[in-house]
Amino acid sequence: MCLGIPGELVGIVEEHTDLAMVDVSGVRRRINMGLLADDDLKPGDWVLVHVGFALSKISESEAKAVMDMLHGIGQAYTDEIDALKESDIS
Structure with missing residues (x-):
């Protein structure tokens, strides 16, 4: 099962402006923000x-x-968080 999980934006990746760092249940990962380029996102905002x-x-x-x-x-939530811990967008 794949879930959409809320993440709090903690920063923009300066060398890749379409990437941002989010915190999802204590796991920090780079994610692609390209779909929301027009939303004027900033640290503290929440995204799905x-x-x-x-x-x-x-x-x-x-x-x-x-x-x-x-x-x-x-368990489905636990599995999704475990998969997130193992993933990375560099």
Whole structure:
């Protein structure tokens, strides 16, 4: 199962302006922000992340609601976080 997981934007990768660093449940990864180029994103904003791409900007309250739901599904969420820990976009 592939899930869209909320991530908090913590910084833009200066040498690759279409990449940003996000924190997803304590795991920091570079993700592609190209789909949201027109959204004027900045550190502290929340995005929905799927397979290394930010799909949409979401509010902090929406991110919390999604995270609460994801924690409730158990193993699928754990598997997704484990896969994220093993991935990297360099």
